[in-house]
Amino acid sequence: MPIHEKSLIRQENLIEHEKLEIDGIDVSGHWSTFIQTRVVTDYNEDMETEVAALPGGEHIHRCWQCGSCTNACTVNAINPDFNPRYWIYLTRIGMEAELLRDKDIIWQCISCNKCTYACPRDVNPEGVMKALSHWLELKGHTEKSPSMHFDEVFSEQVFQTGKIEEGRTIRRFFARTGQELNQDWLVEMIIRMVRHLPVKLLFAMGLQSVLKPRTRGWGKARDAIHEYVAEKDAEHRKALKLDPPHGPA
Amino acid sequence: MNETPKKYGRVAYYPGCALEGSGHAYNCSTQEVGKVLGLELVEVDNWNCCGAMEVKNVDPKLQTYLSSRVMSIAANEMGFDTVMAPCNGCYHNLKKAEYDLEHDPETVAVVERISSKAGHETYKSGQVETIHALDWIKEGIGEEGLKARVKNSLKGIRVANYYGCMYTRPRHIFPEKDQGPGSESTLQPHFMDDLLAAAGAENVDFPLKTACCGGAHTLSDSDMSTKLVMNILRAAEASGADVVATECPTCHSGLEMHQVRGEKRFGFKSKVKILYFTQLLGLALGVKPKPLGVHENISDSMDFLKSKGLA
Ligand code: SF4
Numbered sequence: 271m272p273i274h275e276k277s278l279i280r281q282e283n284l285i286e287h288e289k290l291e292i293d294g295i296d297v298s299g300h301w302s303t304f305i306q307t308r309v310v311t312d313y314n315e316d317m318e319t320e321v322a323a324l325p326g327g328e329h330i331h332r333c334w335q336c337g338s339c340t341n342a343c344t345v346n347a348i349n350p351d352f353n354p355r356y357w358i359y360l361t362r363i364g365m366e367a368e369l370l371r372d373k374d375i376i377w378q379c380i381s382c383n384k385c386t387y388a389c390p391r392d393v394n395p396e397g398v399m400k401a402l403s404h405w406l407e408l409k410g411h412t413e414k415s416p417s418m419h420f421d422e423v424f425s426e427q428v429f430q431t432g433k434i435e436e437g438r439t440i441r442r443f444f445a446r447t448g449q450e451l452n453q454d455w456l457v458e459m460i461i462r463m464v465r466h467l468p469v470k471l472l473f474a475m476g477l478q479s480v481l482k483p484r485t486r487g488w489g490k491a492r493d494a495i496h497e498y499v500a501e502k503d504a505e506h507r508k509a510l511k512l513d514p515p516h517g518p519a
Numbered sequence: 520m521n522e523t524p525k526k527y528g529r530v531a532y533y534p535g536c537a538l539e540g541s542g543h544a545y546n547c548s549t550q551e552v553g554k555v556l557g558l559e560l561v562e563v564d565n566w567n568c569c570g571a572m573e574v575k576n577v578d579p580k581l582q583t584y585l586s587s588r589v590m591s592i593a594a595n596e597m598g599f600d601t602v603m604a605p606c607n608g609c610y611h612n613l614k615k616a617e618y619d620l621e622h623d624p625e626t627v628a629v630v631e632r633i634s635s636k637a638g639h640e641t642y643k644s645g646q647v648e649t650i651h652a653l654d655w656i657k658e659g660i661g662e663e664g665l666k667a668r669v670k671n672s673l674k675g676i677r678v679a680n681y682y683g684c685m686y687t688r689p690r691h692i693f694p695e696k697d698q699g700p701g702s703e704s705t706l707q708p709h710f711m712d713d714l715l716a717a718a719g720a721e722n723v724d725f726p727l728k729t730a731c732c733g734g735a736h737t738l739s740d741s742d743m744s745t746k747l748v749m750n751i752l753r754a755a756e757a758s759g760a761d762v763v764a765t766e767c768p769t770c771h772s773g774l775e776m777h778q779v780r781g782e783k784r785f786g787f788k789s790k791v792k793i794l795y796f797t798q799l800l801g802l803a804l805g806v807k808p809k810p811l812g813v814h815e816n817i818s819d820s821m822d823f824l825k826s827k828g829l830a
């Protein structure tokens with residue numbers, strides 16, 4: 271019978287001996303499994319403050335580790351390694367190396383807000399997931415995630431014109447992330463979409479992508495938004511002790 | 520006719536970007552239903568994007584600014600006290616902006632600063648009430664009013680009502696919900712159920728009303744979205760539904776897209792049709808499928824609707 275907690279302990283930290291004698295006594299079999307001692311010395315004591323300085327992370331200090339967020343989480347139901355409660359814990363005590371083991375899935379938070387709904391401490395775990403993703407990226411631990419690419423392509427268009435034209439956003443997103451536009455399912459979807467559409471509407475849709483919807487007189491709003499974004503960017507980099515951004519934002 | 524003025528009889532209408540693109544059918548069907556019910560919609564002049572699900576990930580306060588500009592125009596330039604947004608994303612963002620502007624002075628400062636630089640009046644919390652298309656019909660007409668106007672009952676159509684995430688979560692931005700009898704519930708929403716039942720449909724007991732379809736990552740993490748959508752469609756079919764009724768363009772196109780993607784990539788089979796609740800209501804009120812944009816849906820429901828005598 272393996273030790274009960276084995277599932278909670280990583281394989282690489284377990285030492286199993288085929289045959290083991292201690293002080294002349296044969297302890298093979300049931301007593302042959304050992305857990306490697308672990309001494310953590312690489313705490314990053316600034317981690318919580320840094321994450322709290324990014325949008326969404328402000329209330330991370332309130333967390334009392336009840337686990338309601340993870341229990342309610344949509345992505346956790348599909349991937350048990352996706353664990354907001356645990357990541358909040360690691361961030362608060364500064365176990366950076368441990369958090370980095372999950373760095374490539376944190377961005378997958380889908381913003382369903384089930385966690386925020388369930389949280390009894392108003393932590394806004396959804397926001398913390400976004401702050402963590404930003405933190406990982408700003409610190410250079412991860413590449414920009416596909417969803418961050420999408421957010422940026424989308425936001426840029428809104429900041430520039432005030433509105434979104436979906437076709438353009440999608441094309442730019444696929445281009446930036448190096449994906450093909452003729453994926454089987456996309457093609458199939460478009461076939462089904464146009465099957466019943468009158469030519470007039472198709473024409474109007476095509477025209478919309480050429481004419482690019484925009485909000486009239488948006489220029490001043492655009493400049494004010496860009497100025498704010500640059501200011502925030504500098505603030506965040508400073509909070510994370512990074513070099514100031516180079517060139518215009 | 521000498522009718523007393525209805526609640527929500529004339530409101531500012533904020534269709535949002537999706538309803539000018541992929542959600543075009545939702546836009547047509549909402550306007551058609553409004554016409555039949557005598558509820559007037561006046562489009563917000565020169566509106567902008569509310570920030571959708573993306574801008575908040577760049578900066579939540581910018582999302583609040585974008586949403587506040589829409590409310591500012593409705594209130595300060597057009598004199599409305601109610602804005603109706605049929606898209607869950609827009610509805611959610613306007614509600615969230617309202618909440619933040621009431622409770623967070625820092626957000627107020629950012630919105631004031633950008634609004635004055637942009638050269639329009641700053642929106643002040645409390646100037647408008649934002650409602651969803653569901654509130655608009657439920658409270659503007661009500662079930663009894665709707666029943667009286669039904670021409671083709673939806674009898675025999677079994678519907679799973681799908682509300683998604685943004686209509687109910689997080690609870691604190693919807694202070695009018697969960698207020699006892701008559702109010703909408705954030706855990707078990709029922710406004711769409713109520714309206715479709717009034718139109719004669721049979722609502723099935725659907726456990727995933729407020730599950731997430733993965734809309735925010737529909738293109739950036741497609742496998743995740745496909746899995747979530749397959750769950751939702753499977754549950755709908757297991758509950759005996761012929762149709763999943765939607766009330767959000769992002770949910771709607773997510774369900775349609777990933778129904779196809781699930782089929783292509785995972786061999787997923789499903790028969791359930793996906794229709795906007797406004798398309799179903801429109802059919803019940805005697806509007807033809809064309810003006811409701813039924814032919815624009817990827818999920819092809821024409822044969823099904825014909826078999827039920829609705830098309
Ligand atoms: S918002 Fe993100 S972390 Fe929260 S429940 Fe949804 S997927 Fe999980």
Ligand code: SF4
Nearest residue numbers: 333334336337339389
């Ligand atoms: S639900 Fe809130 S308090 Fe509980 S563990 Fe999650 S973030 Fe912490």
